[in-house]
Amino acid sequence: MANTASSAAVNGKPQVLKESYGARCKKDFFINWKLYLIFLPILAFYIIFNYIPMYGAIIAFKDFSPQYGIWGSHWVGIKHFIDFFTSPDFGRILGNTLTISFSTLIFGFPAPIILALMLNEVKHSIFKRTIQTITYMPHFVSLVVVCGIIKNFVADTGLITSLLNSVGLVEKTDLLGKKELFVPIYVITGIWQEIGWGSIIYLAALSGINMDLYEAASIDGAGRWRQLFAVTLPGIMPTIVIMLILRVGHIMGVGFEKIILLYNPLTYERADVISSYVYRRGLMEFNFSYSSAVGLFNSVINYALIIFTNWFSRRAGESSIW
């Protein structure tokens, strides 16, 4: 219907198409200039806070010196990239980033799905809502406080340390000082923070499943477990796939905030990821150009991964992220 209408309009007024780009711009500006004016501050915001820093990333190809500034410093080509790729840090932080990412993915990704499936079985609505409210809570606690609590609980006399000690799993020492425990602590506390909040989206998907499907399945003689695999999981699969794609797209983008709050020189070997390395080399040790190069490398990889995963999901016939 809309199609015929628009083609009729085109047939009726072919001159509309012939208008040049400049003329259309002019006309558009004449009608909408007030609207563009309102938008101007927003555009300025993006230019100032996003696009100029992107341009500033050219210091990755320069030797930044404060006296010449970003624009005036000398070009050095890809020196900093070569330095990074040939440094022993490269393998270590790349490995750590992947280890932390995949551990979070393997353990952290299914957790909210399982919680949502379990909550979905509860018919008592007050009980269900109470559990939801409580498990959402850690999401709202600030990261500084979360890490403060973690530090305190796994200190030599901390709650977790003494509980684990009483069953003979660890000695009474600061667990954050043990490099092999950094990833488990990071992943488990991450689940603690996000399991409840992450389940919301799956609960919504679950509530969208048509009840008739369950009835049909049970008439066909499907038991509860069979229904889970034949009705429930397929019902929430699109949501799972989208969430998984989003996660995979960010596999190289482990955030540094929690890392730099929890790590210390004793655990750098296992805890240091690309972003925390950029932070430390750049803002603590003032190797501005070198760390910009590392950061740019990371940004480009992240960007490519996101584009690729989205392309992949579109190809695979699942809905795309944008």
Added chain:
Amino acid sequence: MQIKESIGRKVFLGINALILLAVAIAAFYPLLYVTLASFSNASQLMAHDGVLLRPLAPNIESYRATFRNSFILTGYTNSIIILVIGTIVSVVATTVAAYFFSRKNVMHQKTLMKIVMFTMFFNGGLVPTYLWMKQLGMMDNLLVLILPTCLNVTNILIMRTAMYGIPESLEENARLDGAGHLVVLSKIIVPLVMPTMAVIALYSAVGYWNSWFNASIYITKRSLYPLQLVLREILIQNDTTKMIDDVTIAEQAQVSETIKYAVIVVSTVPILCLYPFLQKYFVNGVMIGAVKE
């Protein structure tokens, strides 16, 4: 049709409920422990091992020390200033941006949307941003904690979706009466997208209250520290010396252990108390965010 539930089903549901209860306890107990510890006597607490079910020798010394402390109080004030201004700026900017993107027949809208969306996937990186902010003279300026994070693409999209839902006839009538963009936006659109504005306000308020990293790199003056930065000093860097004014060394050792817990409670309780009442809005936010454009 109601099928009588089998025994197996009942056992399953019972176990399910127990596991969920355990998950809830695991989620909640750390926060409870912190609260109980904050009311405890420091030396008894240090001697105590394992789970805490009630405060040990209840007292409020740690809270006295917390509220006497000037850094905590200025931190609190700064955080509230940042939260209030930041939230207002966020909501206004998001609404204006969404208004622009929800209009019809605007030629460069798509290009501008791409420009905005691109920032979701690519950024200049930590160091170039830092150097540029420094060059702009944003060091030790509370604006650096407010402006760079005030707009976010997801929020704009959420708001735009809400605006798409408004019947066109409403605006058209106003336009025929000669109303301009600002009148249409403030008199017609804003009242109708209030619930979405509330969601965005809540999210940005929590975001501003909890953020700490930008402050840690851009703010060097102690008088401008937001609360989270003071907390980092006490909780992460383990530095309670600046915390304890006018008490003797012996007393310091006593309070320094429990004061950590008290500051956690003082900084977290406002959010956790408000949150159950606002939960509906937060959850709505996740929903609208998920049902994208």
